[in-house]
Amino acid sequence: MNNRNVDVAVIGAGSAGMRAFRAARAWTQSVVMIEGGAYGTTCASVGCMPSKLLIAAAESAHAAHQAPEFGVNTGAVDIDGVAVMNRVRRERDRFVGFVVDTIERLPEEQRIRGMAHFLDDNRIQVGDHTIVSAKRIVIATGSSPTYPGFFAELGDRLVVNDDIFEWRDLPKSVAVFGPGVIGLELGQALSRLGVDVLMFGLGGQVGPLTDPKVMASAKQVFSAEFYLDADAKVHSMVRAGDGVSIEFDDHGGKKRAATVDYVIAATGRAPNVSGLGLENTSLPLDEKGVPVFDAETLRIGQSPVFIAGDVNNDRPLLHEAADEGTIAGDNAGRYPDVRPGLRSSPLGIVFTDPQIAMVGSTYGELSQRDVVIGGVSFADQGRSRVMLKNQGLLRIYADPDDGRFLGAEMFGPRAEHLGHLLAWAHQMNMTVGEMLEMPFYHPVIEEGLRTALQNAHKQLRKPMLRVA
Numbered sequence: 001m002n003n004r005n006v007d008v009a010v011i012g013a014g015s016a017g018m019r020a021f022r023a024a025r026a027w028t029q030s031v032v033m034i035e036g037g038a039y040g041t042t043c044a045s046v047g048c049m050p051s052k053l054l055i056a057a058a059e060s061a062h063a064a065h066q067a068p069e070f071g072v073n074t075g076a077v078d079i080d081g082v083a084v085m086n087r088v089r090r091e092r093d094r095f096v097g098f099v100v101d102t103i104e105r106l107p108e109e110q111r112i113r114g115m116a117h118f119l120d121d122n123r124i125q126v127g128d129h130t131i132v133s134a135k136r137i138v139i140a141t142g143s144s145p146t147y148p149g150f151f152a153e154l155g156d157r158l159v160v161n162d163d164i165f166e167w168r169d170l171p172k173s174v175a176v177f178g179p180g181v182i183g184l185e186l187g188q189a190l191s192r193l194g195v196d197v198l199m200f201g202l203g204g205q206v207g208p209l210t211d212p213k214v215m216a217s218a219k220q221v222f223s224a225e226f227y228l229d230a231d232a233k234v235h236s237m238v239r240a241g242d243g244v245s246i247e248f249d250d251h252g253g254k255k256r257a258a259t260v261d262y263v264i265a266a267t268g269r270a271p272n273v274s275g276l277g278l279e280n281t282s283l284p285l286d287e288k289g290v291p292v293f294d295a296e297t298l299r300i301g302q303s304p305v306f307i308a309g310d311v312n313n314d315r316p317l318l319h320e321a322a323d324e325g326t327i328a329g330d331n332a333g334r335y336p337d338v339r340p341g342l343r344s345s346p347l348g349i350v351f352t353d354p355q356i357a358m359v360g361s362t363y364g365e366l367s368q369r370d371v372v373i374g375g376v377s378f379a380d381q382g383r384s385r386v387m388l389k390n391q392g393l394l395r396i397y398a399d400p401d402d403g404r405f406l407g408a409e410m411f412g413p414r415a416e417h418l419g420h421l422l423a424w425a426h427q428m429n430m431t432v433g434e435m436l437e438m439p440f441y442h443p444v445i446e447e448g449l450r451t452a453l454q455n456a457h458k459q460l461r462k463p464m465l466r467v468a
Contacts, residue, residue: 001128001129001130001131002129002130002131003130003131003133004032004112004130004131004132004133005132005133005134006030006031006032006132006133006134006135007024007027007028007030007031007134007135007136007333008024008028008030008031008032008134008135008136008137008138008329008332008333009031009032009034009124009132009134009136009137009138010024010031010032010033010034010137010138010140010329010332011034011116011124011137011138011139011140011141011276012033012034012035012139012140012141012142012309012311013033013035013039013103014140014142014309014310014321015309015321015322015325016140016142016308016309016310016311016321016322016324016325016328017033017035017138017140017308017309017325018033018102018103018325019308019321019322019323019324019325019326019329020138020140020306020308020325020326020328020329020332021033021106021110021329022326022329023325023326023327023328023329023330023332023333024136024138024329024330024332024333025110025329025333026330026333027330027333027334028333031110031333032109032110032111032112032132032134033103033106033110033111033112034112034113034114034116034124034126034132035103035111035112035113036113036114036115036116036126036127039099039100039103039104049091049092049095050088050089050091050092050095050165051161051165051182051185051186051189051351052351053087053088053091053092054084054088054164054165054186054189054190054193055185055188055189055351057084057087057088057189057193058188058189058190058191058192058193059192059353061077061079061192061193061194062192062353064077065077065192066388069388070388079170079193079194081169081170081193081194082168082169084170084193085165085167085168085169085170088165089165089166092165112126112130112132113126113127114126114127114128114129114130115127115275116141116276117275117276117277118276118277118278118280118281119131119277119280120280120281121281121282121283121303121305122134122135122137124137135304135335136304136305136306136332136333136335137304137305137306137332138305138306138307138308138325138328138329138332139276139291139300139305139306139307139308139311140307140308140309140311140321140325140328141271141272141273141276141309141311142271142272142309142310142311143269143270143271143272143310143311143313144269144270144272145160145161145162145265145266145267145268145269145270146267146268146269146270147160147177147265147267147268148267151177151237151263151265153238153239154237154239154244154263155239157239157242157243157244157261157262157263158244158262158263158265159262159263159264159265160264160265160266161182161186161264161266164186164264170190170193170194170195171195171260171261171262172195172196172261173195173196173197173198173243173258173259173260173261173262174187174190174195174196174197174198174260174261174262174263174264175197175198175199175200175237175244175246175258175260175262175263175264176197176198176199176200176263176264176266177199177200177201177263177264177265177266177267178200178201178265178266178267178268179199179200179201179205179206179207179222179228179230179266180205180207180208180266180268181207181208181348181350182266183199183201183264183266184199184206184207184222184350184352184356185350185351185352186264186266187199187226187264187266188222188225188226188352188353191225191226192225196260197226197227198226198227198246198258198260199222199226199227199228199229200229200232200234200248201228201229201230201231201232202230202231202232203230203231204230204231205230206218206219206222206228206230207350207352207356208348208350208356208358209356209358209409209411210362210363210364210365210409211362211363211364211395211409212363213375213393213395214363214393214394214395214409214410214411215411217377217391217392217393217411218354218356218392218411221354221391221392221411222352229248229250229251232248232249233248233249234246234247234248235247235248235249235255237263240259242261243259243260243261243262244259244260244261244262244263245257245258245259246258246259246260246263269310271288271290271310271311271312271313272310272311273289273290273291273311274289278291281305282303283300283301283303283305284300284301290311290312290313291305291307291312293306293307293312296340296341296343297327297331297338297339297340297341298312298324298327298328298331298341299331299338304332304335304336306328306329306331306332307328308321308324308325308327308328308329309321309324309325312324319344319347320344323341323342323343323344324341326341327341327342327343344423344427345359345360345423345424345426345427346358346359346360346361346407346423347359347419347420347423348419349415349416349419351416354378354389354391354392354411354412354413354415355411355412355413355414355415355416356409356410356411356415357408357409357410357415357416357418357419357422358407358408358409358419359407359408359409359419359422359423359426360397360405360406360407360408360422360423360426361397361406361407362407362409363395363397363407363409365407366397366406366407370400371397371398371399371400371406372397372398372399372400372456372459372460373395373396373397373398373456373459374395374396374398374432374452374453374454374455374456374457374459375393375394375395375396375452375455376393376394376448376449376451376452376455377392377393378390378391378392378393378394378412378413378445378448379391381445381447381448381451382442382443382447383443383444383445383447383448384412384413384445384448386443387413389413389414389445390413391412391413392410392411392412392413392415393410393411393412394408394409394410394411394412394418394448394449394452395408395409395410395452396408396422396432396449396452396453396456397456398431398432398456398460400459400460400461401460401461401462402431403431403432403433403457403460403462404429404430404431404432405422405425405426405430405431405432405435406426407426408422412445412448413445414445417445418445418446418449421446421449422449432453432456432457432460433457433460435453436450436453436454436457
């Protein structure tokens with residue numbers, strides 16, 4: 001058994017782990033990165049990038065189907081599933097290759113391969129070959145798809161998003177369980193690529209939305225493209241030959257049966273803490289075995305151990321994981337001088353069509369607070385109608401006294417861009433009046449944002465617009 005003594009050990013070579021490693025190395029060269037799986041971040045290998053490749057193909061197919069509405073006749077649209085998936089895998093592997101190259105350029109003595117297992121607060125066994133004694137540790141082990149146990153009875157007819165990108169061809173039909181971010185993105189993309197999609201949820205939730213009016217708009221639009229029951233009653237789901245037979249109540253309450261090629265479980269992700277041996281440490285753990293940490297410093301209890309990225313289940317998004325990795329790595333490097341890190345305003349985007357964007361405080365978080373709400377429908381918004389993208393709703397929330405912009409939820413065209421503008425305004429602590437003083441070109445979708453801002457501004461107790 002080899003023995004290593006280091007200042008900082010980082011467990012996990014994903015987005016958070018890489019950032020933590022770099023931040024810690026700014027303070028000390030005595031840093032090692034431990035990785036038990038294949039190199040390549042979740043985003044590059046099974047998340048952000050391959051899903052966007054599939055979505056891009058779906059957008060191309062949808063545009064071809066929609067072309068006649070512009071007077072452009074393209075003829076029959078032929079979707080080659082094999083070619084679609086070939087490109088997804090090829091480009092996915094290219095993105096992963098960039099990540100792998102970056103990691104493998106690190107000095108070999110600063111990389112250790114193998115599964116990490118805590119022996120105590122400061123010692124980690126890596127595989128069956130090395131024991132690392134570290135003064136400070138960063139846990140950045142990410143998360144994995146999770147689903148109810150009985151789903152496993154479906155065998156190879158059950159897939160999670162990680163599996164989809166290994167398909168050699170598109171199936172004829174799927175049932176998606178979970179209309180959250182992953183389920184909506186993949187479900188709509190597959191539907192637009194000619195796959196028959198059934199989507200089931202519980203409790204009526206669609207995506208990350210909390211504003212009931214925005215959610216209602218999203219449900220209406222998605223339901224027009226594929227079968228969606230966000231509060232489904234499923235009676236049975238059993239393996240049937242090379243497919244899965246499902247019995248469920250339709251929207252009218254009538255029992256219906258369908259057989260699909262695959263069931264996609266998009267029912268959530270769980271922190272990768274199992275097998276880490278955290279029970280061998282004195283670290284405080286919650287009821288699920290996840291370390292209890294300070295959200296500003298990412299320090300676990302009063303220990304010299306920090307946690308960053310999806311494994312802490314705080315903000316499971318790549319840019320947040322990267323920020324957290326920097327905070328955790330910096331604090332591990334400078335320990336015991338632990339400091340709160342800079343966190344950006346909350347921003348979440350779902351790459352459906354229309355897109356979903358969440359900025360700042362949500363409707364749900366503000367529900368017990370006095371706020372003004374400005375809204376706009378994109379149904380008659382000029383630029384949106386020109387592009388046949390006139391669907392969805394934007395709602396912004398502001399303080400009624402000082403006019404400060406508090407947050408927004410939207411389901412609409414180009415939400416990824418509007419979301420960024422709103423996130424910048426939120427981080428700059430701008431008021432609705434100050435936002436209205438910014439330039440708005442014509443004709444652009446951003447004019448819809450101006451309408452929502454004007455609507456909110458009129459409701460302020462003391463309107464503060466300086467320019468007419």
